[in-house]
Amino acid sequence: xxxxxxxxxxxxxxxxxxxxxxxxxxxxxxxxxxxxxxxxxxxxxxxxxxxxxxxxxxxxxxxxxxxxxxxxxxxxxxxxxxxxxxxxxxxxxxxxxxxxxxxxxxxxxxxxxxxxxxxxxxxxxxxxxxxxxxxxxxxxxxxxxxxxxxxxxxxxxxxxxxxxxxxxxxxxxxxxxxxxxxxxxxxxxxxxxxxxxxxxxxxxxxxxxxxxxxxxxxxxxxxxxxxxxxxxxxxxxxxxxxxxxxxxxxxxxxxxxxxxxxx
Amino acid sequence: xxxxxxxxxxxxxxxxxxxxxxxxxxxxxxxxxxxxxxxxxxxxxxxxxxxxxxxxxxxxxxxxxxxxxxxxxxxxxxxxxxxxxxxxxxxxxxxxxxxxxxxxxxxxxxxxxxxxxxxxxxxxxxxxxxxxxxxxxxxxxxxxxxxxxxxxxxxxxxxxxxxxxxxxxxxxxxxxxxxxxxxxxxxxxxxxxxxxxxxxxxxxxxxxxxxxxxxxxxxxxxxxxxxxxxxxxxxxxxxxxxxxxxxxxxxxxxxxxxxxxxxxxxxxxxxxxxxxxxxxxxxxxxxxxxxxxxxxxxxxxxxxxxxxxxxxxxxxxxxxxxxxxxxxxxxxxxxxxxxxxxxxxxxxxxxxxxxxxxxxxxxxxxxxxxxxxxxxxxxxxxxxxxxxxxxxxxxxxxxxxxxxxxxxxxxxxxxxxxxxxxxxxxxxxxxxxxxxxx
Ligand SMILES: [Zn+2]
Numbered sequence: 001x002x003x004x005x006x007x008x009x010x011x012x013x014x015x016x017x018x019x020x021x022x023x024x025x026x027x028x029x030x031x032x033x034x035x036x037x038x039x040x041x042x043x044x045x046x047x048x049x050x051x052x053x054x055x056x057x058x059x060x061x062x063x064x065x066x067x068x069x070x071x072x073x074x075x076x077x078x079x080x081x082x083x084x085x086x087x088x089x090x091x092x093x094x095x096x097x098x099x100x101x102x103x104x105x106x107x108x109x110x111x112x113x114x115x116x117x118x119x120x121x122x123x124x125x126x127x128x129x130x131x132x133x134x135x136x137x138x139x140x141x142x143x144x145x146x147x148x149x150x151x152x153x154x155x156x157x158x159x160x161x162x163x164x165x166x167x168x169x170x171x172x173x174x175x176x177x178x179x180x181x182x183x184x185x186x187x188x189x190x191x192x193x194x195x196x197x198x199x200x201x202x203x204x205x206x207x208x209x210x211x212x213x214x215x216x217x218x219x220x221x222x223x224x225x226x227x228x229x230x231x232x233x234x235x236x237x238x239x240x241x242x243x244x245x246x247x248x249x250x251x252x253x254x255x256x257x258x259x260x261x262x263x
Numbered sequence: 264x265x266x267x268x269x270x271x272x273x274x275x276x277x278x279x280x281x282x283x284x285x286x287x288x289x290x291x292x293x294x295x296x297x298x299x300x301x302x303x304x305x306x307x308x309x310x311x312x313x314x315x316x317x318x319x320x321x322x323x324x325x326x327x328x329x330x331x332x333x334x335x336x337x338x339x340x341x342x343x344x345x346x347x348x349x350x351x352x353x354x355x356x357x358x359x360x361x362x363x364x365x366x367x368x369x370x371x372x373x374x375x376x377x378x379x380x381x382x383x384x385x386x387x388x389x390x391x392x393x394x395x396x397x398x399x400x401x402x403x404x405x406x407x408x409x410x411x412x413x414x415x416x417x418x419x420x421x422x423x424x425x426x427x428x429x430x431x432x433x434x435x436x437x438x439x440x441x442x443x444x445x446x447x448x449x450x451x452x453x454x455x456x457x458x459x460x461x462x463x464x465x466x467x468x469x470x471x472x473x474x475x476x477x478x479x480x481x482x483x484x485x486x487x488x489x490x491x492x493x494x495x496x497x498x499x500x501x502x503x504x505x506x507x508x509x510x511x512x513x514x515x516x517x518x519x520x521x522x523x524x525x526x527x528x529x530x531x532x533x534x535x536x537x538x539x540x541x542x543x544x545x546x547x548x549x550x551x552x553x554x555x556x557x558x559x560x561x562x563x564x565x566x567x568x569x570x571x572x573x574x575x576x577x578x579x580x581x582x583x584x585x586x587x588x589x590x591x592x593x594x595x596x597x598x599x600x601x602x603x604x605x606x607x608x609x610x611x612x613x614x615x616x617x618x619x620x621x622x623x624x625x626x627x628x629x630x631x632x633x634x635x636x637x638x639x640x641x642x643x644x645x646x647x648x649x650x651x652x653x654x655x656x657x658x659x660x661x662x663x664x665x666x667x668x669x670x671x672x673x674x675x676x677x678x679x680x681x682x683x684x685x686x687x688x689x690x691x692x693x694x695x696x697x698x699x700x701x
Binding site for chain 2: 016017018019020021022025026029063065136137138168170213214215218219249250251253254257
């Protein structure tokens with residue numbers, strides 16, 4: 001395949017807790033294995049973002065003090081460009097702290113609500129009395145039917161892929177989805193977005209948020225492929241994009257084990 | 264403080280320890296210390312103040328090893344009697360329990376030195392009571408369970424602890440940005456231990472390496488050589504207390520860069536305590552690695568004998584460094600044993616922060632993944648290795664991993680085992696070793 005993709009890691013030196021880099025390692029390797037020419041760039045503090053230069057943004061979680069610095073920098077140097085990109089269908093994935101950060105408001109460790117990046121209409125609030133402690137533990141969820149159906153159209157040959165996503169969550173903030181945002185998945189085990197709603201993660205256009213570490217993509221190769229597929233479809237609108245099915249023996253073994261043990 | 268008051272309290276604590284032992288409820292490590300500390304808070308100070316020289320060692324990794332190395336060094340000096348707390352008993356009640364246990368019935372402590380490992384968050388709580396003449400901080404790493412901001416808080420707590428001891432000399436890791444800046448703005452005499460830059464760059468520190476403070480005093484390890492049996496040789500140069508230090512050869516039997524730091528920390532402290540370099544190096548040779556830190560277990564069946572060398576992995580830093588160590592091993596046989604019990608960290612995300620990519624420079628014979636999260640480990644490996652090794656074998660149980668590896672290995676081979684904490688305990692138990700804390 002003569003395709004190429006550019007991935008951009010946002011603030012890798014500030015937002016780097018809980019194995020977030022694993023998601024980029026997986027996207028990069030899978031592109032390599034599929035013969036897609038893949039470049040990974042970084043955009044950090046002080047860098048100015050330019051619209052139309054990347055196919056996929058990734059952002060992980062960080063420590064509170066770093067997250068606040070990130071929000072200020074983002075609004076000064078990156079908001080217009082990245083917002084224009086995501087509105088035009090560029091893929092964006094935020095995990096855990098990165099997910100909370102993408103929304104309109106997010107929560108600091110001291111319980112204070114703070115302005116977020118504002119690229120997806122979700123709000124993260126302090127837990128009320130219904131939540132006793134941090135939402136922490138293994139998380140298993142079933143993909144929303146529309147996303148799952150779209151995912152199945154990706155491969156050159158019909159491929160059996162699980163409906164589930166597996167990971168590990170660790171957050172106290174409770175995330176609520178606003179207008180035009182749909183859940184990424186329905187919770188089977190664990191909390192997900194918040195203690196009452198029984199759904200996990202969010203999707204708006206090709207902007208995705210998830211509470212899953214683990215890391216998220218290594219044990220969910222179908223979701224990794226989906227992000228790659230969406231990025232290719234947007235970059236090459238004239239082409240009919242299909243992906244080869246990689247063997248994924250180890251990935252499915254880890255996925256299935258997590259579903260059976262924790263689901 | 265009236266020494267007479269101590270007598271009934273010490274007697275009570277000793278009786279309690281005996282009673283706990285007799286009832287089979289453990290060795291009674293922490294309970295006497297907990298009760299006495301709670302109801303008689305002055306006792307810690309009354310006991311510790313009898314020991315002329317107190318050294319407190321804290322930090323994420325290497326507290327126990329540095330403590331053991333230092334004890335081995337200063338014990339070479341005639342007349343020195345060292346009191347140390349047990350590995351892991353590093354909260355205030357654990358330290359108090361040890362003082363109570365070591366004192367005589369009258370509450371007297373007959374020691375010249377106390378070398379204590381102190382848990383990071385405990386330091387500011389007891390620093391003013393301990394009044395250590397030396398405080399050492401080995402490094403500050405994030406653990407895999409680190410909640411947001413935890414490491415920043417820990418850094419601040421240690422700084423608060425140091426601030427309570429304005430006359431204490433401070434020995435810190437000069438390559439770790441978090442420890443190198445600990446005494447900034449404080450008046451404490453500070454000594455930096457570091458590795459020559461060509462080695463320090465292998466180390467997964469958080470943040471950028473500070474350009475070394477050229478006027479800073481301390482010790483630097485140069486010419487580090489990891490031998491095939493993983494013993495590590497190095498030379499030392501530096502400035503301590505205004506005097507030049509030159510040690511052409513030192514050796515640690517505990518493997519790797521981490522232990523070079525621990526040895527440097529111990530040698531720097533020993534120097535401040537008036538122990539010369541030769542004596543320190545001799546003491547270092549008598550040091551034996553603690554369980555899981557390079558310890559070798561032997562499995563024998565008939566005439567076949569296979570050695571298992573255990574290198575505990577507890578966070579991305581220690582995992583990455585252990586892998587760095589294995590680059591020089593010919594025909595590496597490797598078991599990665601990953602559990603996700605509470606003591607290991609329930610979230611295995613940290614495997615992705617560990618630089619498994621370092622194995623691309625290793626000469627691998629075979630790798631086997633085991634433990635509760637063997638399958639996660641296999642996925643991590645698959646993405647780390649540039650050349651596919653084919654399917655990555657996993658063994659469901661550690662028992663199976665031992666059997667399988669014993670079968671695969673030839674007599675006399677050494678198999679390297681990188682286990683998380685509970686995987687290590689299980690491994691040792693299956694090999695007939697129980698938890699015998701020093
Ligand atoms: Zn998180």
